[in-house]
Amino acid sequence: MSEPMILTEEIGRVGIITLNRPKALNALSGALIDELLAALRSYNKNPDIGAIVLRGNGKAFCAGADIKEQKELDFVGAYNTDYLKNLNDGIFAIHKPIIGAINGYALGGGCELAMMCDILYAGKSAVFGQPEIKLGTIPGAGGTQRLIRAIGKSKAMHMILTGDTIKADEAEAAGLVAKIFDDQETVKEAIETAQKIASFSAPVIAMAKEAVNEAEELGLKSGLHFESRLYHSSFGLADHSEGFGAFLQKRQPEWAHK
Numbered sequence: 001m002s003e004p005m006i007l008t009e010e011i012g013r014v015g016i017i018t019l020n021r022p023k024a025l026n027a028l029s030g031a032l033i034d035e036l037l038a039a040l041r042s043y044n045k046n047p048d049i050g051a052i053v054l055r056g057n058g059k060a061f062c063a064g065a066d067i068k069e070q071k072e073l074d075f076v077g078a079y080n081t082d083y084l085k086n087l088n089d090g091i092f093a094i095h096k097p098i099i100g101a102i103n104g105y106a107l108g109g110g111c112e113l114a115m116m117c118d119i120l121y122a123g124k125s126a127v128f129g130q131p132e133i134k135l136g137t138i139p140g141a142g143g144t145q146r147l148i149r150a151i152g153k154s155k156a157m158h159m160i161l162t163g164d165t166i167k168a169d170e171a172e173a174a175g176l177v178a179k180i181f182d183d184q185e186t187v188k189e190a191i192e193t194a195q196k197i198a199s200f201s202a203p204v205i206a207m208a209k210e211a212v213n214e215a216e217e218l219g220l221k222s223g224l225h226f227e228s229r230l231y232h233s234s235f236g237l238a239d240h241s242e243g244f245g246a247f248l249q250k251r252q253p254e255w256a257h258k
């Protein structure tokens with residue numbers, strides 16, 4: 001029987017998903033994407049899981065779209081199967097926070113997959129890039145849209161038009177990743193942060209994630225309106241009374257909704 005392309009493990013309220021195609025540097029084959037989305041959806045509906053960590057097995061996080069598979073795809077094949085759009089759309093529908101723990105290469109679709117995560121932690125070996133230009137194509141899983149939002153136009157254009165890569169320290173300075181660590185610490189730190197996030201009220205965490213993500217979709221006025229609506233909705237939750245009450249009674253809150 002062949003190895004699963006995705007491994008899952010639960011530690012406390014954190015679901016850990018490992019891309020497990022190390023011989024192909026965890027390249028995004030159709031089969032891997034299907035397994036990844038299935039694992040994410042399963043954690044998304046599991047009430048015992050509050051946050052997700054995504055990592056790669058071996059020396060890469062992910063080296064991008066599977067070059068052998070993409071080589072065989074023509075326009076009709078890509079269009080009819082929503083090639084890689086299915087990955088973007090699938091991850092967009094996950095309400096629980098996803099922390100990307102990135103060691104090694106995050107190239108092409110791998111850099112784009114990293115940017116689909118909500119928080120990025122990177123090991124010092126991490127290398128980010130959009131090398132599609134060297135293959136005669138352009139980033140196709142969000143790179144042209146998300147990179148500019150993460151690091152600004154000039155740096156994003158530079159990476160996309162030259163195919164040049166950036167290392168972890170530059171990625172941190174540019175705002176692409178939240179924190180960098182020695183490689184052996186990256187996953188551990190990501191899990192610790194995920195545990196912290198998973199200890200808060202689950203619906204409030206989902207609201208906060210949705211509101212922040214909407215900032216990329218909406219103008220300021222509409223975004224502030226959207227935020228107010230979610231903020232006021234949170235007043236209706238038992239967790240709102242509990243959180244405010246616990247503060248005033250100088251005790252730890254006990255969330256009704258985990």
Ligand code: CAA
Binds near residue numbers: 068131138
């Ligand atoms: N797809 C399929 N297989 C890949 C792959 C990919 N994206 N990247 C690496 N591999 C395979 C290699 O073919 C090789 O397989 P074999 O052992 O069978 O020959 C194996 O992984 C190990 O790779 P290397 O021997 O090349 O390892 P290296 O350490 O010498 O180099 C690397 C590492 C610099 C990351 C190099 O593998 C590389 O440049 N990979 C391609 C990166 C890339 O161009 N990604 C973009 C893909 S297109 C895309 O992602 C489109 C999009 O927008 C979604």
